[in-house]
Amino acid sequence: MRATLMYGPGDVRVIDVPDPVLQQPTDAVVRVVRSCVCGSDLHPYHSMTPEGTGAPMGHEFLGVVEEIGADVTTVTRGDLVVASFAWQDNTCDLCREGVQTSCRHGGFFAMNGIGGGQAEAVRVPQADGTLVRLPVAEDAALLPSLLTLADVLATGHHAAVRGRVTARTTVTVIGDGAVGLLAVLAARRLGAERIILMGRHKARTDLGLEFGATDVVAARGEEGIARVRELTGGDGTHAVLECVGHRPAYEQALGVVRAGGVISRVGVPQYADGDVGWRLFGRNLTLTGGPAPVRNYIEELLPDVLDGTIDPGRVFDRTLGLEEIPDAYRAMDDRSALKVLIRVY
Amino acid sequence: MRATLMYGPGDVRVIDVPDPVLQQPTDAVVRVVRSCVCGSDLHPYHSMTPEGTGAPMGHEFLGVVEEIGADVTTVTRGDLVVASFAWQDNTCDLCREGVQTSCRHGGFFAMNGIGGGQAEAVRVPQADGTLVRLPVAEDAALLPSLLTLADVLATGHHAAVRGRVTARTTVTVIGDGAVGLLAVLAARRLGAERIILMGRHKARTDLGLEFGATDVVAARGEEGIARVRELTGGDGTHAVLECVGHRPAYEQALGVVRAGGVISRVGVPQYADGDVGWRLFGRNLTLTGGPAPVRNYIEELLPDVLDGTIDPGRVFDRTLGLEEIPDAYRAMDDRSALKVLIRVY
Numbered sequence: 001m002r003a004t005l006m007y008g009p010g011d012v013r014v015i016d017v018p019d020p021v022l023q024q025p026t027d028a029v030v031r032v033v034r035s036c037v038c039g040s041d042l043h044p045y046h047s048m049t050p051e052g053t054g055a056p057m058g059h060e061f062l063g064v065v066e067e068i069g070a071d072v073t074t075v076t077r078g079d080l081v082v083a084s085f086a087w088q089d090n091t092c093d094l095c096r097e098g099v100q101t102s103c104r105h106g107g108f109f110a111m112n113g114i115g116g117g118q119a120e121a122v123r124v125p126q127a128d129g130t131l132v133r134l135p136v137a138e139d140a141a142l143l144p145s146l147l148t149l150a151d152v153l154a155t156g157h158h159a160a161v162r163g164r165v166t167a168r169t170t171v172t173v174i175g176d177g178a179v180g181l182l183a184v185l186a187a188r189r190l191g192a193e194r195i196i197l198m199g200r201h202k203a204r205t206d207l208g209l210e211f212g213a214t215d216v217v218a219a220r221g222e223e224g225i226a227r228v229r230e231l232t233g234g235d236g237t238h239a240v241l242e243c244v245g246h247r248p249a250y251e252q253a254l255g256v257v258r259a260g261g262v263i264s265r266v267g268v269p270q271y272a273d274g275d276v277g278w279r280l281f282g283r284n285l286t287l288t289g290g291p292a293p294v295r296n297y298i299e300e301l302l303p304d305v306l307d308g309t310i311d312p313g314r315v316f317d318r319t320l321g322l323e324e325i326p327d328a329y330r331a332m333d334d335r336s337a338l339k340v341l342i343r344v345y
Numbered sequence: 346m347r348a349t350l351m352y353g354p355g356d357v358r359v360i361d362v363p364d365p366v367l368q369q370p371t372d373a374v375v376r377v378v379r380s381c382v383c384g385s386d387l388h389p390y391h392s393m394t395p396e397g398t399g400a401p402m403g404h405e406f407l408g409v410v411e412e413i414g415a416d417v418t419t420v421t422r423g424d425l426v427v428a429s430f431a432w433q434d435n436t437c438d439l440c441r442e443g444v445q446t447s448c449r450h451g452g453f454f455a456m457n458g459i460g461g462g463q464a465e466a467v468r469v470p471q472a473d474g475t476l477v478r479l480p481v482a483e484d485a486a487l488l489p490s491l492l493t494l495a496d497v498l499a500t501g502h503h504a505a506v507r508g509r510v511t512a513r514t515t516v517t518v519i520g521d522g523a524v525g526l527l528a529v530l531a532a533r534r535l536g537a538e539r540i541i542l543m544g545r546h547k548a549r550t551d552l553g554l555e556f557g558a559t560d561v562v563a564a565r566g567e568e569g570i571a572r573v574r575e576l577t578g579g580d581g582t583h584a585v586l587e588c589v590g591h592r593p594a595y596e597q598a599l600g601v602v603r604a605g606g607v608i609s610r611v612g613v614p615q616y617a618d619g620d621v622g623w624r625l626f627g628r629n630l631t632l633t634g635g636p637a638p639v640r641n642y643i644e645e646l647l648p649d650v651l652d653g654t655i656d657p658g659r660v661f662d663r664t665l666g667l668e669e670i671p672d673a674y675r676a677m678d679d680r681s682a683l684k685v686l687i688r689v690y
Contacts, residue, residue: 099605099629162631250621260444265626272622276595277614281635284444286507287621290629 003119004325005054009046012057012326020115020123025069026089028127030081032063033138034147035117035342036316037328039177040268045329057325058118059085059109060150063345064138065131066121074128080138081131083117083124084294085109085151090129100293103129117150118325120344132298136306144313144341145305148182149298152339153312155266156182156243157301158292160190163239163264167191172228172236172256173213175243176204178315178339179266181211183241185310188212196228196237198252204338207314221248225255232258239264242289247271254279265289316341348464349670350399354391357402357671365460365468370416371434373472375426377408378483379492380462380687381661382673383430384522385613390674402670403463404430404454405495408690409483410476411466419473425483426476428462428469429639430454430496435474445638448474462495463670465689477643481651489658489686490650493527494643497684498657500611501527501588502646503637505535508584508609512536517573517581517601518558520588521549523660523684524611526556528586530655533557541573541582543597549683552659566593570600577603584609587634592616599624610634661686 003017020029035058044055062082065075075081088095088103095103105126110116115123124130132149136142148154156179165171171187173180176199187195188211197213198220199205205216217227229236236258242249245267253263254275266289280287304310318337320328322344331337348362365374380403389400407427410420420426433440433448440448450471455461460468469475477494481487493499501524510516516532518525521544532540533556542558543565544550550561562572574581581603587594590612598608599620611634625632649655663682665673667689676682 094604097605102604102628259439259447260442269622269626272620272624273618274621275617276619276621276632277617279617280632281610281614283447284633284635284638286631286633287625288629288631288633290626293629 001120002322004057004116006044006048006057007054008050009048012045012329013054014323014325020121022067022069023123024125025071026126026128027069028065028072028075028124028131029067029121030061030063030083030124030131031066031121032061032117032119032344033080034143035061035344036147037118037325037332037340037342038151039179041329042333043270045333056110056116056119058116060147061117061122062134062143062147062150068127072127075131075133080134080136082134082146082149082298083109083130084154084298086291086294087114087125087130088295089126090295095129098293098296100295101291118322118342120322129295132302142305144316145311147341148312148315149294149301149305151292151294152178152315153182153186153301154294154297155179155292157186157297159183159241159243159264159266159289160186162288163241163262165190165192165239167193169239170194170232170237170258172196172198172240173243174198174240174249174252175267176201176208177243180243181208181315182312183243183266184208184213185211185312187241189304189310194237196231198224198228201335220252224252228256237261241266243267245270247274250274257285259283262286262288266292315339319343346465347667349402349461351389351393351402352399353395354393357390357674358399359668359670365466367412367414368468369470370414371471371473372414373410373417373420373469373476374412374466375406375408375428375469375476376411376466377406377462377464377689378425379488380406380689381492382463382670382677382685382687383496384524384677386674387678388615390678401455401461401464403461405492406462406467407479407488407492407495413472417472420476420478425479425481427479427491427494427643428454428475429499429643431636431639432459432470432475433640434471435640440474443638443641445640446636463667463687465667474640477647487650489661490656492686493657493660494639494646494650496637496639497523497660498527498531498646499639499642500524500637502531502642504528504586504588504609504611504634505531507633508586508607510535510537510584512538514584515539515577515582515603517541517543517585518588519543519585519594519597520612521546521553522588525588526553526660527657528588528611529553529558530556530657532586534649534655539582541576543569543573546680565597569597573601582606586611588612590615592619595619602630604628607631607633611637660684664688
């Protein structure tokens with residue numbers, strides 16, 4: 001089959017690799033119908049150590065079950081399914097505690113010998129815990145929105161859930177990438193009536209306004225902080241959903257959060273040390289977040305996608321084929337595309 | 346009246362100062378009956394910049410109301426009352442959100458022109474929001490336990506509340522000072538059945554065992570982390586209540602917390618930067634805590650103190666008079682006393 005591998009910074013290739021096969025009785029093999037490129041795929045695109053054998057790419061996909069292992073009971077051949085970006089048994093104590101990304105028998109796609117989703121097919125470990133059947137046809141117009149359940153919508157939702165967002169919560173979202181925009185949508189869906197979106201790209205923040213943002217702040221750093229404080233009577237907001245992952249975004253979050261509030265991070269931090277001293281402690285702030293336990297959320301989000309209450313697939317502003325994946329990376333890297341949908345089949 | 350002032354490291358004096366008087370209609374003047382020395386008083390005792398005029402000391406006291414301003418309605422002359430270590434109106438939006446230590450019209454005792462509790466009397470701003478009437482006589486044997494409502498018991502409770510402690514929560518408490526021991530008591534009171542106390546002073550950890558700790562780990566650093574992990578099947582505990590405030594304690598907390606768990610800090614951090622990168626994020630950990638909003642908790646804790654369900658006053662292992670306060674600081678500094686009760690009147 002054809003699959004995407006990354007060999008070094010800027011070096012993405014679609015090549016022939018062996019077809020995936022069942023290895024464990026809990027495995028399934030899924031033929032990929034739609035995949036996409038994630039903002040986090042750009043981190044190795046900038047800085048990976050060149051690797052002669054290439055690294056498989058992609059952790060967001062939906063597709064059709066082609067084969068199932070003997071122990072798989074919840075999906076069967078021919079089912080259209082979406083996978084969470086982490087695979088898990090969804091039954092261990094940590095999964096039951098809602099941290100499926102720390103599953104005792106889990107892992108991540110495109111890592112440690114498990115293939116990536118930017119390919120024609122994927123072996124899915126722990127298929128019962130990882131795949132969710134989608135009650136629509138393979139060519140449905142809903143596919144882009146359904147694909148966001150694999151990561152970006154669920155990740156935005158995780159930010160909002162960990163930010164304890166309710167109708168009484170004022171919210172700042174930092175970052176106008178796909179996750180930031182879907183954090184806006186998720187906060188609105190949970191009832192938030194005041195959502196300030198911090199982002200500089202007008203086409204993106206315009207979509208954020210359609211998703212439910214009430215204010216846009218293009219300024220960053222101290223100026224951006226001052227503007228959010230001005231919009232909130234000097235106080236900042238109860239929740240800050242940090243969807244970037246760089247230290248300046250953390251500093252910005254500290255600056256715009258209200259006393260007693262929550263900084264909820266879903267942007268993978270590209271830094272280690274941050275200020276956790278009196279600035280965080282003195283105002284009883286909470287810092288939370290992490291890789292979204294997507295599998296915890298799919299059942300909750302799916303009905304709203306199916307009935308059109310939300311339309312998260314709007315974050316895809318370009319569609320390319322699998323062979324054009326190098327162009328997809330380039331377009332996202334130079335920000336000419338927000339998020340590229342890959343039509344595999 | 347007599348009051349305690351600190352002039353520089355190790356230099357604590359009890360001197361004559363003017364009697365406090367009502368300044369605002371919301372003030373009360375309280376004659377102090379019991380006060381005490383806090384672990385946090387030792388920070389300036391080690392490192393304050395020498396100050397010619399002296400800094401008032403003490404933020405924990407109970408006493409008898411001597412005078413009230415015209416607007417005070419909830420306490421009256423002759424009432425025995427306890428004050429929270431921060432004063433607040435307890436009616437503003439931030440107070441109603443449970444962060445009384447960030448009250449819009451509040452502040453802290455022994456700061457910014459407000460006197461300290463290690464004195465014969467204190468002017469209490471926002472008396473209605475700050476003082477709680479105690480339905481016991483002035484000489485009651487309960488006074489030591491009631492005094493802990495001003496800070497240490499409520500602070501230990503805050504650690505447990507922010508740590509989301511319930512009967513299903515495994516808990517590690519870092520620190521065997523008065524706050525750590527009362528965090529053990531508070532976690533037990535909230536139902537925790539497994540409480541690991543990390544501390545090195547046997548007399549103190551023995552009291553921790555009586556307060557409800559199920560295990561004591563004397564080792565620190567990597568060795569201490571390994572021991573807690575060994576006690577918890579390799580996983581660490583759901584909640585870690587960090588009651589020290591130094592960076593090694595934060596590192597220890599990161600090492601012993603279970604995936605998806607909470608690090609709840611009530612030790613005032615004596616550091617700014619800490620690791621908030623993948624170690625915190627990757628396992629969906631939550632970092633929370635801050636100065637305890639004591640006033641939020643007194644009504645909840647008071648009945649259990651009054652009926653003897655809990656006996657937090659046991660953290661006082663020495664009693665001295667007001668004139669002996671310099672000895673109290675020395676005893677706590679050299680760890681010959683856990684916490685010194687000051688019998689003022």
